[in-house]
Amino acid sequence: MVTASGSFGVGIIGAGNISDQYLQNLTTFPDLEVLAIGDLDEARAASQAEKYGVPNSGxxxxxxxxxxxxxxxxxxxxAVHVDVSLSILAAGKHVWSEKPIGVDRESSKKLLETAAALGLRVGIAPDTVLGPGVQTAKRAIEAGVIGRPxxxxxxxxxQGPEIFHPNPAFLYAVGGGPLLDMGPYYVSTLVHVFGPVASVVALGQTPHATRTVQVGELAGTEFPVEIPSTVSVLMQxxxxxxxxxxxxxxxxxxxAGFFEVSGTEGTLTIPDPNTFGGSISVIRPYGAVAEMVTGAGEMAVQQGIEIEQEGVLVGRGLGLLDMARAIRDGRPHVASGELGYHVLDTLLAIEESAASNRIVAVESTVPELGAIPADFDPLARTF
Structure with a gap:
């Protein structure tokens, strides 16, 4: 529904740490209007609403x-992403959810099936991969800059989120850990570059049974580690x-953010997929072995060719804006629920491989992914 001010009406459930990053952007996009913030802690919701000029909270x-x-x-x-998303759909509203879509395949499939039956949309973070950094790199690869990837x-x-997060235990619980917390950024970007994942093999380890909160009121408190805190992965x-x-x-x-793609005609560096922009460069292969060695007999330093980013650099909320405009235009949105499910399916397959020491096939797939046009302007009013 377009509001009286001519924008798309948006609400937020959850007024925790990450809500600042969303609100800083959503309140500046002319096509969107944040109308209410809800949280079990109503005082926290009210504080965020006052801070960002949101009219309602509770x-x-x-x-x-x-x-x-x-x-x-x-x-x-x-742990409650699916339950909350289902309640949003039941209220007749589209869902944009932070990653992951859920913590298991069965309930996440149910979410997508429910949305389809109701004619509603599900969008899943991360939307960092929709920023100028990854999207410019994706366009360069598609244009053949490095040949065939x-x-x-x-x-x-x-060292882990306990060095900055005041209550990090959930990041080491089932559904968390470096794989489920950070994996969505990297796997989503890999799928944008290479297409769907077919199979994975992985090794995992948990060197410490407990971790200790380092900051805030809970500093010094120990909590259990329920998942592998180091995971090494090969993907096909x-x-x-x-x-x-x-x-x-x-x-x-x-x-953090180490991401390189090598092709038949060069190697391309992609910016940190947990950010919306950054440096992109292409390194070309040498024409002859002799050119690789300096006069002193040392290997020459390879100089990358910088690629200029295309697009407006903003932050979290970009995927939600694309979904709102896609609803209006009757086109697919890029950070879809189906992509979110394929990423989750891949991450769970990695967990299963690490636990069983075997190759695990990824059953889900996704069609060719769309892209954010270079002239996509989040700060323009288009409604």
Missing amino acids: GVDAVLGDPEIDIVVNLTIP LFAQTAFQW FEGGGQASSLYSTDSALRR
């Missing part, structure tokens, strides 16, 4: 019961490409 019903709200943003914890290497490693794609990935919260050395 419990969940303050959002689901508002007839002007057409899309609801689900920012709850992963062959394989990718990605890495995300650091339906189209023949391959990828190797590392996800770890057991590394003193921080390496």
Whole structure:
């Protein structure tokens, strides 16, 4: 429903840490109008509403019961993503959910089937892959800048979210961990580049049975680690490409956003898929072996050719905006529920492989993914 101000009505359920990142952007997109924030902690919802000039707040019903709200943003914890999303659909509203779509295949399938039966849409984060960084890199690859993509290497490693998050236990519970928390950014980007995942094989380890909160009121509190905190992955794609990935919260050395794609005619670096922009460069292969060695007999430093980003750089909420415009235009939105399910299916297959030491096929697939046009302007009024 387009509101009286000529924008698409939006509500938010969940006023926790990540709500700031969404509200900073959603309240600046002219095509969207945030009308209400709901949370079990109504005082927290009221505080966020006041901070960002949102007119209404309260419990969940303050959002689901508002007839002007057409899309609801689900920012709850992963364990209840499906339950909350189903309640949003039951209220007759489209869903945009933080990743992952759910924590198991059965309930996540039910969510998509329910939405289809009701004629409603489901969009799933991350939408970082819709930003100028990844989208410019995707267009370059599709234009043949590195020839035929062959394989990718990605890495995300650091000490873990307990060094900044005041209550990080849920990130080490079932549905969390570096794989389920950060994997959606990397796997979504890989699927944008190579297409659907066909199979995976992985190894996992859990060096510490408990972790300790480092900041905030709970500092010094121990909590259990329910999932592998380091996972090494090999992936095979339906189209023949391959990828190797590392996800770890057991590394003193921080390496985030490492993402390289090599093809028959060069290698391309993609920006951190947990951001909306960044440096993109292409490294060309040398023409002859002699050119690779300097006069001192050392390997020459390979210089990348920078590719200029195309598009307006914003932040979280971009995928929701694309979904709102797609609803109006009658076209598919890019960060679809089906993509979100395929990413979850892949991540669960990785968990199963790490637990069983065997190759696991990924049963789901997705059609060729759309793209965000270079002239997509989040700050323009198009309604």
